[in-house]
Each structure stands twice: as C-alpha cells, then as structure tokens.
Amino acid sequence: MTTSTIALAGNPNSGKTTLFNALTGARQHVGNYPGVTVEKKTGRVSIDDTTFTIVDLPGTYSLTAYSLEEVVARDFLSMEKPDIIVNIVDASNLERNLYLTLQFMEMGLPVCIALNMMDVAKKRGISIDIEKLSSLLDVPVVPTIARQGKKGTEKLLEMLACEFNGTIGRPSINISYGNDVDQALMKIETLVKEHGFLTHIYPARWTALKLIENDDQILQLVREHQAEKGTGETTTLFMEKVFNVLTDLASHLELTLQSYPEAIIADYRYGYIRSILKQGVITQNHDRSRLEISDRMDKVLTHRLLGPAIMVTVIYLLYHFTFTYSEVPVGWLESIFAMAGGAADSIMADGLLKSLIISGIIDGVGGVLGFVPLIMFMFFFIAILEDSGYLARVAFMLDRVFRVFGLHGSSVMPFIVSGGIGGGCAVPGIMATRTLKSRKERMATLLTVPFMNCGAKLPVFMLLIAAFFEAHRALLMFLITIVSWTGALLVAKLFRSTIVRGEATPFIMELPTYRLPTVTGVIIHTWERTWQYIKKAGTVILAISVILWAMMTFPSLPEDHPKYIGNSNTTMDANDEHAQAALRHSLAGRLGTALEGVTAWAGFDWRINIALVGGFAAKEVVVSTLGTALSLGEIGEEETLSLARTLSQDPGWRPLTAVSLILFTMFYAPCFVSVVCLAREAGSWKWGLFSVVFNTGFAFLIATAVYQAGSSMGF
Amino acid sequence: MGQINLRHMKDKQRGTIRMIKANGEMGRRLRDMGLVPGTEICIQGRAPLYDPVSIRLMGFTLTLRNSEADYIEVEVEQ
Numbered sequence A: 001m002t003t004s005t006i007a008l009a010g011n012p013n014s015g016k017t018t019l020f021n022a023l024t025g026a027r028q029h030v031g032n033y034p035g036v037t038v039e040k041k042t043g044r045v046s047i048d049d050t051t052f053t054i055v056d057l058p059g060t061y062s063l064t065a066y067s068l069e070e071v072v073a074r075d076f077l078s079m080e081k082p083d084i085i086v087n088i089v090d091a092s093n094l095e096r097n098l099y100l101t102l103q104f105m106e107m108g109l110p111v112c113i114a115l116n117m118m119d120v121a122k123k124r125g126i127s128i129d130i131e132k133l134s135s136l137l138d139v140p141v142v143p144t145i146a147r148q149g150k151k152g153t154e155k156l157l158e159m160l161a162c163e164f165n166g167t168i169g170r171p172s173i174n175i176s177y178g179n180d181v182d183q184a185l186m187k188i189e190t191l192v193k194e195h196g197f198l199t200h201i202y203p204a205r206w207t208a209l210k211l212i213e214n215d216d217q218i219l220q221l222v223r224e225h226q227a228e229k230g231t232g233e234t235t236t237l238f239m240e241k242v243f244n245v246l247t248d249l250a251s252h253l254e255l256t257l258q259s260y261p262e263a264i265i266a267d268y269r270y271g272y273i274r275s276i277l278k279q280g281v282i283t284q285n286h287d288r289s290r291l292e293i294s295d296r297m298d299k300v301l302t303h304r305l306l307g308p309a310i311m312v313t314v315i316y317l318l319y320h321f322t323f324t325y326s327e328v329p330v331g332w333l334e335s336i337f338a339m340a341g342g343a344a345d346s347i348m349a350d351g352l353l354k355s356l357i358i359s360g361i362i363d364g365v366g367g368v369l370g371f372v373p374l375i376m377f378m379f380f381f382i383a384i385l386e387d388s389g390y391l392a393r394v395a396f397m398l399d400r401v402f403r404v405f406g407l408h409g410s411s412v413m414p415f416i417v418s419g420g421i422g423g424g425c426a427v428p429g430i431m432a433t434r435t436l437k438s439r440k441e442r443m444a445t446l447l448t449v450p451f452m453n454c455g456a457k458l459p460v461f462m463l464l465i466a467a468f469f470e471a472h473r474a475l476l477m478f479l480i481t482i483v484s485w486t487g488a489l490l491v492a493k494l495f496r497s498t499i500v501r502g503e504a505t506p507f508i509m510e511l512p513t514y515r516l517p518t519v520t521g522v523i524i525h526t527w528e529r530t531w532q533y534i535k536k537a538g539t540v541i542l543a544i545s546v547i548l549w550a551m552m553t554f555p556s557l558p559e560d561h562p563k564y565i566g567n568s569n570t571t572m573d574a575n576d577e578h579a580q581a582a583l584r585h586s587l588a589g590r591l592g593t594a595l596e597g598v599t600a601w602a603g604f605d606w607r608i609n610i611a612l613v614g615g616f617a618a619k620e621v622v623v624s625t626l627g628t629a630l631s632l633g634e635i636g637e638e639e640t641l642s643l644a645r646t647l648s649q650d651p652g653w654r655p656l657t658a659v660s661l662i663l664f665t666m667f668y669a670p671c672f673v674s675v676v677c678l679a680r681e682a683g684s685w686k687w688g689l690f691s692v693v694f695n696t697g698f699a700f701l702i703a704t705a706v707y708q709a710g711s712s713m714g715f
Numbered sequence B: 001m002g003q004i005n006l007r008h009m010k011d012k013q014r015g016t017i018r019m020i021k022a023n024g025e026m027g028r029r030l031r032d033m034g035l036v037p038g039t040e041i042c043i044q045g046r047a048p049l050y051d052p053v054s055i056r057l058m059g060f061t062l063t064l065r066n067s068e069a070d071y072i073e074v075e076v077e078q
Helices: A018-025 A070-078 A091-106 A118-123 A130-137 A150-168 A179-195 A205-214 A216-229 A232-258 A261-277 A293-301 A306-325 A327-347 A354-370 A373-388 A390-403 A409-420 A425-437 A439-451 A457-468 A470-497 A519-553 A573-585 A587-602 A604-612 A621-629 A637-649 A657-666 A672-682 A685-712 B022-031
Strands: A002-010 A028-032 A039-045 A050-056 A083-089 A109-116 A126-128 A142-143 A282-284 A510-511 B003-004 B013-019 B040-046 B053-057 B059-066 B072-076
Touching: A002 A018, A002 A070, A002 A091, A002 A109, A018 A039, A018 A083, A018 A150, A018 A519, A028 A519, A039 A150, A039 B003, A083 A150, A091 A109, A091 A118, A091 A126, A091 A130, A091 A261, A109 A130, A118 A126, A118 A150, A130 A142, A130 A261, A142 A150, A150 A179, A150 B040, A179 A205, A179 A232, A179 A261, A205 A216, A205 A232, A205 A261, A216 A232, A232 A261, A261 B022, A282 A439, A282 B022, A293 A306, A293 B040, A306 A327, A306 A373, A306 A390, A327 A354, A354 A373, A354 A519, A373 A390, A373 A425, A390 A409, A390 A510, A409 A425, A409 A439, A409 A470, A425 A439, A425 A519, A425 A672, A439 A470, A439 A672, A457 A470, A457 A637, A457 A657, A457 B059, A470 A657, A510 A685, A519 A604, A573 A587, A573 A604, A573 A621, A573 A685, A587 A604, A587 A685, A587 B053, A604 A621, A604 A657, A604 B040, A657 A685, A657 B003, B013 B022, B053 B072
Parallel strands: A002 A050, A002 A083, A083 A109, A109 A142
Antiparallel strands: A028 A039, A039 A050, A126 A282, A510 B059, B003 B072, B013 B040, B013 B072, B040 B053, B053 B059
16 A cells, blocks of 8 residues: 655646546545645545545646745645646647646656546537647646546546556656757756755756746745855855846847747747647647637626626625525524523523523534524535636626726625625625635735625614614615725725735636536535634634623622612613623723723713624624613614614714714624634734724724714714 | 737737737736737627726637736737
C-alpha cells in the first residue's frame, strides 16, 4: 500500500471541481492554505494498491504572481512537490487552456492532461487528435467527461495507476522566445546556476524566465536572498549582473519592438501553441460562427431591456425561495430549542445556572443553528446560478453601476441576500461575497453588506413606525431601504478611496458557456459551505453569546433589594419592575447609563442604550430589551403594539428620537454572528473589530447629525 | 482594412488584434486570457449600459470594460 499526491490544476470553468467531485465523491476535506483565505480541498481515491491524495488547486489562467490563487497554486506545486499534476484542459477551448499547460511544463513538473468536456467539443464540431496532441507536447493525454462521474473518468484512473508505476516523465520543453529573449535567458540561466539561486526548488531556466517576466515573487526572493547572504561580493555581483541583463533586454525591446519582455514571452507561448494545434490536432467540422445555444440564450438573458427585467425576477425569486422555504426548517429548529428551553425551565431550579443554560447556552446554540437553513438554501440557489453560468452575466450587466462606487458587478448578490430588498440576513450575505474574485472589491463589499436591512432589523423599524408614523408605513419602509443602499454604497466608495483604495481590479472575466448544474456538484457545494459555517462560527458564537448573557446579568441585584416597590400599578407589574432594576444594575445597564452623556447627542437615554447593547446579540433583541428596560416584561408579538403605545406616550420620546434610532439601528455594529463571519471571511479579527468600531461611529455620526439638525428645526 | 481601438468596434464586428498597449498587471491579465497580437476576435455584445463589452475569441466569451478595451488595437474587416 503506497500513497501519493495528485494535484488537480486548470483554468476556472474547465470542469476542475466537477472532476474533483467525480474522482473523490463525498470523501473530501475543505480547509485553507496556510495563512491565506484561499480554499484548499483535498480528497482520496484508491486505485488498486495505491491511495492517491488529490488536492484541488485553485483555478487559474496562468502562473504569474498576479493573484493570490496563482501564488498559492505555484507554491504548492514547487514546495509540496506532488507526484503527478493532472491538468484539466477544456477540449472546446484548447488554445487558451494550453497556455497554462505550457507553464507547468516549463516548471519541469510531471504533468498529464485530462482533456475534459470532449462531449461539448464534439457538439461544437471540434474533433481532436489526442495521440497527436500527446506526442507533439510529449505529455500523456486522456479524454474525460467529468460530468458523467465515474464513467467519464475511467480512462484517467487507468492512466494514473499505470503512470504511477512507471513514474511519469518530467517534460523537457525549451520554447524559443526569439533571439533577444533567448540570449538574455541563457545568460541569466547560467548566472542562476552558478550562484545556486533557488536551484533546489525550481529549474534554473524557469527562474530566469520569471525574472525576465518581471515576476514580483521571484524578484522579492532575489532581494531577500541578498539580505540573507549579506552584501558579500558574490551576491551583490549576482544581483548586479542579473539586473544588468534585464535592463539591457527591456530597453532593447522597447527600442526595437516597442514591447515588453513579458509581452514577447506571452506572444511566443501562444505562437508555440498555435503551431502545435495547426499540425492537424484540431479539425473544425463546421462553421465557427454557428450560433450556439449559449449565444442564443445570451441574446435574451443579456438583452438591453429583457436582460435586466429577467435579472430582477431571478434575484427576487432567489430571495423569495431562500427566505420562504427556509422558514419551515427554521421554525422546526426554533421549536426544538424552545422545547429544550422549556424542559430546562421545568426541570431546573430557578437561579443563575438555569439562566445561563437557557439564556446563554440554549439561545446561543439556537442562534448559530437558526441560521443554518437560511445559509443552506441560499447557497443552494447561488450554487445553481453560479454553476449554470448565470451569475457571471449578472456581474456583466451590473458592473457599470457598481463600478461607480468602487465595487464590482458581482457585489450585487451579497447586498441583496443581506437585505437589499428588506428582510434578508447579513450572515449568508457575507458568505456570498466569496463569489467575488477581486480582493479590494470583495473587502469593500464585505464591510458594507451589514448596512442592509436584514430581517432582524425589521421588527425594530416596525415598532418605531407603529409608534410614531403609523399613517406612512409603506413610504417609511421605502425610505429606509433607499437610505441603507445610499449609505452602503457611499461608505463602499469611501473605503475604496481610503482603507482598500487602489485601481479598480480589471473586469477581464470569462462568460462561461451556460451549463445545466450537476446535482452532486450543487449538493456538495451547498453542504461544504454550510458545514464550514457551523464548524467555524459555532464555537466562537456560543462563547460570545455567554459573554453577552453575563453582561446583562452581572452584577446581579443585592439580595436585600426590595422586591416590591410601592408605586407599581396595573400596567407596571412588580416583577417587570424588578427586571428593569436588575437590568440597569448589570454591566450592560451600567454601560448604558455611563454612555448616556454621549448618546444624548443622538437623543438616546440609558434604556435605549441597553437595548442597543442587547442588539449586538441579534438586532431583534433591541425590541425585547427595550421592553424590559421600560419594565413591560417579556415582549411577544401581541405586546409589540402595547410597547408602541407606551413609546408614543413616553415623554422622553418624540418622532425625531424614532428617526434617530432607526438610522442608528440601520448602520451600527453588525450582530456578533455577522462580525464573526466577517472576520473569518476577511481573514483577520482586525476587520471584525474594525466593522464594530467604524459602523457604530458612523451610525452615531448620522444619528446625531439628524437629531441635532431636527431639534434645531423644532421637531 | 483599418486599425481601430476595440472600444470603437461595432457589435458583431470581427477583427485581429494587432497591439496590446498595456504593461504590468493589466497587460498580464489580458495576455493570460489570450488577448495577444494575432488573436481573432468578434464583438458579441454590450451590457445594458453599453459597458462592459463581451467578445468572442478562441471559442470562448470574455468580458472587458471599455477602459480596458482602450489598450487593445484591432485590425478590422470593414
């Protein structure tokens, strides 16, 4: 029994993930590459006596140090040294796919080609001479149809078993890049060899090639190398010599061809591929311009007028199905946790432990699991949209709008899911930012989606509207939606010109052919993302939930606190009054009272402050905490109306207070479940903390500005 | 035959790329996607707000913003 590692590599949309699923089935493990947020999927497959560990590398078009994905893929290939690299190549799109293949070969890696989607190629009238391709490139090539699962990958498995026994050859390929580049390449290669620079990791020619290509990572290594070895004569000489050759080459090419070394290298690579394909590898059976089904679909789906109309419908349906269908399982979970709470209530004696178990732990676990159906449904529908190729069209159609704010066409989905139409949830919204590939745009989206009006903020708005603006419900809800979008987009713009500033990431994106998503693909996709949420967020969320419970419980009222105070009347039950006193006495209550001096600027008294602290657990808690703080006792649905009545009659409240509170609730710190997810997705706790501090500051600024302006105008 | 900027190509117009004027990251991205001199392209269409543009090359569809299309000079069939 031997084990060996296979790396799956290839272009995005080449069917790489489908092939990975077909090979490993459900036996996969999702993690991260060390130190980065790029997903690392591994799985196992056994052939005869050999167990293969299969690593699914991120999909890339090239192996420059351009994106995180490319660096991750490259580092894995050079450091971990997998035994075989299976390069998935889209048969219907050979020319561009082989560009990556050439780069594997130039790295001297043991590569073999899985020529995927042979069925699609055949339908398009393309036939490929596999043996010829294999002999011209001098690498093994096998046809696969990953969508057909085991059946479509038989040949690949056979070859892997057999190649492994015979040890797969390392290709030797020396592409000519024209006289000028070739000469410089030779000079640098010699220097690299003489100096032994990185020769234990990469072939010298490849290192030389990367230096000519102006590769950031390798150039950085040269500098580090010098720093490490000190400014000894040989090292300095090495650097000097290398940079001399590079500058000479660059200025010579600039002068003679008005071009750059890396451009020339790319041109020659494509030239090499074309020369191979022209030797009878591809036969085109009918006219290329034949309007394919996918093009015909695009005619409708990205049509100037129909396109946006269909898109709005699709997004609405996604939203509708996610939140409607998840209602039932969410209901089940809620009743299970209510039952657990009830059971604990009846079995246990009153006291702190009981309170901890019910309010801290059961509510905390319930809080985590309560989101699970939502996340599952959302990822299920998004996986369908993504795998079918439609999501790329949405980005295509909306990019022009979102670019104005420094975002990307793909930002729309996270915003909508987070509550862009009102009543979403920021947790799945934050996780939906994964469909964004460009880092800066993704960060700006990630940090602003919590401004959307999620389902938990709605009860707060409803309460305040019912109390003060009952006659203008619809108008107010509409305004609230507009304000949150405006706020989110403007803040995104602010972020893109400050903390994540920089040029817009190029929108050079493939519009993949429309495909029917495979059932297994969608299910695996949905499940792994849901599981990640449960596993990663679960523990932290439970801990914070307990901390929040403690903040609102401790320090408890002294034993001798009078339980029944005289002025209780019919509306103010003595028990409720006791709860109010206890809450005020707790850490959260003291915090609220201490902050009153500041929050008075926005029109908030200590009771609102406590409610807002409670809202950090979940926004809807604002309503129930407000109830306790106003000593109304437990607030259920029926009591909301009476709470609204109390508010509208309370001398401390006026319509302006409500407006200020609505604005604050809309923009302040995301609930801690969102914060945990945000920190995970952004890759650092720093960002979670940032969103809490920034959002609260921003919300306070807006609320204060409105409250003060309103007050001075006499509202 | 004339050489024009990709931005100015009409829908369904065909042409052959003659020059990519971008350097650095942008240039690298364009080349990685097969946009190199000699590649034949055809304009597939434009987004509802006339930007980005979608083009067909080597049997796949690619989108670019107009600001990125500016770097690409194409020889077109009139």
